[in-house]
Amino acid sequence: MEQERIRNFSIIAHIDHGKSTLADRILELTETVTGREMRAQVLDTMELERERGITIKAQAVRVLWKGSQLNLIDTPGHVDFTYEVSRSLQACEGALLVVDAAQGIEAQTVANAYLAIENDLEIVPVVNKIDLPQGDPDGAAAEIAELVGDKPERVLRISAKTGEGVEAVLDAIVERIPAPAGDPEAPARALVFDSSYDQYRGVVAFVRMVDGSFHARERLRAMAQGTRFEAEEVGFFSPTMRAADSLTAGEVGYVITGLKDVSRLRVGDTLTSEEQPAAEPLPGYKDVKPMVFAGLFPTDSDDYPDLRDALERLKLNDAALFYEPETSQALGFGFRCGFLGLLHMEIVRERLEREFDLDLIVTAPNVAYRVLTKAGEEVEVHNPAEMPREIERVEEPYIRASIIVPKDFVGSVMELNTERRGRFDHMEYLSEQRVLLMYELPLGEIVLDYYDQLKSRTRGYASFDYDVTGFREGQLERVDVLIAGEPVDALSLIVHRDGAYARGRALVDRLREEIPRQFFDVPVQAAIGSRVIARETIKAKRKDVLAKCYGGDITRKRKLLERQKAGKKRMKQVGAVEVPQEAFLAVLNLDGGKK
């Protein structure tokens, strides 16, 4: 189709603000799916996504509206996936920014709107759920107009649920979003904005044709990586895979590469024609940098190969996931994994447990540190236990946090942020009641329980989002834990000097609760270098007997002992001390809240 009549767009919305419902209505209205085919929320395919109300992988669906070709490029809803969002946004010229009439703008909306604006996208503001009796469409429209710098009357008002106003949205897409501006005659260039792996067809690349066109059976090349392959098939989703003869400039679709190894085609690369290659690749995407790290260990060490295979499989569809083998003296063989953020970590853990049926211990998350050693060596540290002892300087990642709260909670949020070494940037009233607070915070201060604390101190009202802004020097200390004199690598943590004593104390108290009493006294210490900053003793057990045991009791008592023995086997041996796996998670939750 000629580029004039193509529109590529995304929908940006906070979770539950109706993105999927709107996508469903668009598919129906454009008769892309018939009522019989209509499955609620067609675009969210994975079970997990359905349950959590989020979408992990971007996909693109083509619809036709009044003679125009509209490509809806799905974006993940959460900023953990900022990287994926920005990839998807780069394939678009515009975005629908959807806000719930009852909820108003959320922190995620703000973060994603900024991303869209930074990508020069035309934003079409939409207030959804106008059918809700408790909604305030005018208030929401005012907020959204203020955010994107548009007039409130240009904000579309719809109910994706009933379909009211959705046609106007389709018209606005055609009217307001510019057509793609590539050169159909130039040598072909296409951005790979996502990929997926199919066990029969290999790597499937989702592409946005920028210049020129691709044909089925054409030989293609990935410009950055140099990977060559034949396009076994090209086509688009509508909503299922439809093969086509070609993909032309401005269009969005897929290329079946036949590649059996996902690492040979990186998302962000530019595909071009082997026959008539382009001179320059498209501006690439930045390399994705995991910022949050945690150790993943199988509860049963026999499952290590299964865990490795599962991570390999996940990595096929999740370019952002990073992992490398890790050996812990306490937890055995496992992997140190890098994630985009906490939600990403949570999703990976759940997928490993659910889809691959693995039983895992996940150690407390930490951030990436840039360390300059006294020897003048620069290293990036992903694991507190590997923090060098002779340090010249440590840098830690910082975030720009957007927090939206009702004005009554501003004080509590400020207090929390001060505790977490936050630096106040500015605040603005979104409305009479709601305030947007912008803070700079070390990422390391939010990876443990910041979100829970924020929610509990604002009675659940706070909405929070962040993006990483860069690295900054910090006065950080490595705190080690010793159980019966043995350092336990999996429990080391890196904390700010001012908080080291309190954290060490909290950790030791927590371990005293988590580690069962043994046959002997067990000292538990927290130390910075050789200086002990906190100490507790787990007192030896004084009795542990089965009170009575006669002829009728023997089988039951034997089974009791067998269970006791099995329980001991599940524990990890630290020197002579049996430490339950839960204890290794003690650092996750130091502020005493219940899990």
Next chain:
Amino acid sequence: MSGGGVRHLYVHLPFCASRCGYCDFVTVVGRSGQHRAYVDALLSELALERELLAPRLESVFLGGGTPTFTEGAELARLLGSLPAADEVTVEANPETVTPELARLLRERGVNRVSLGAQSFRPHLLSVLDRRAGPDDVRSAVYALRDARFDNISLDLIYGIPGQSAADLDADLSNALALEPEHLSCYELEAKPGTRFTHAHGSELARQAEAMESYFEHVVARVTAAGYRWYETANFCRPPHLADGRDLRSRHNLAYWRGRDYLGLGIGAVSTIDGQRWRVTPSLGRYLAALAAGSRPPRELEELPPEVREGERVMLGLRLDEPLVLDGLEGALDGEALERLERLGLVRAEQTAAGRELALTERGRFLGGGVTADLLA
């Protein structure tokens, strides 16, 4: 008459006047109309199993329930029909022990009575739902002494909700004052999900720390009074304080030494030749089967050699005499054994009898956990 080799017989008499909250034995409340039928059934069952028994038994033990709640005539008929044994024990609740009952037991060959005193503190007895008062215990002991019983055992329970250290001390003093030949002291087991735990669980949890030393205190007091701590929960007067008699319970020693035993009655367990079985706990099904002349339904458990070896270790280490390891090495975790020896909880020695294993004094207080560690 019979050609078997089993020398220990247990007979279960399930009837009780009422049910105590903490009790988890197979019991039947009241039903005096069924005592006769039950004794009939027991005797039929005995006839069916008789060939398993040796011609002369070492021990017979009548447990319950409350054996002495069984109607006197029926109890007498049962005792008169059981095979003779060197040690014949009957469990009794204090309030059931009248001079008449004591005489009846004595005349029918009973030579040892195990009295369920549990406590001498009225408020604790009421927590346990016990019907007897402290004076009932004393009168029961006197009645038994009058009937010339020279082997009386008292059961005490400690760790009762609300029991202070002073309460425990008073219980021990009261029990020792009666100069029993034998004492069994059990820590109260509040099993999850029972009515008792529901009612008292939180109180017990609150007191757990305070009660931690009770076991040590019991052992210290009772051994200071000259008793031998011969099994985890059992004490007896040693021979030099008992005219040279060995007052350990012969019947229970059989369990702890891994001997075979036959159990009769509902819920009773037998272990013979590598098989263990438990008779149905249902009174109705038990009576019906035996009335029809057939064996009551049982739940059978095979005991493969490694399980039997493990049990020998578990049971043997409860005693104060060393366990001869001959043939039991495979049941042990060698690494754990070394570790526990280093911790001073276990002692292994080579003697003329072979390799022997025993718990140290501290090891005995931790016997459950130590045994769990030791087993392969």
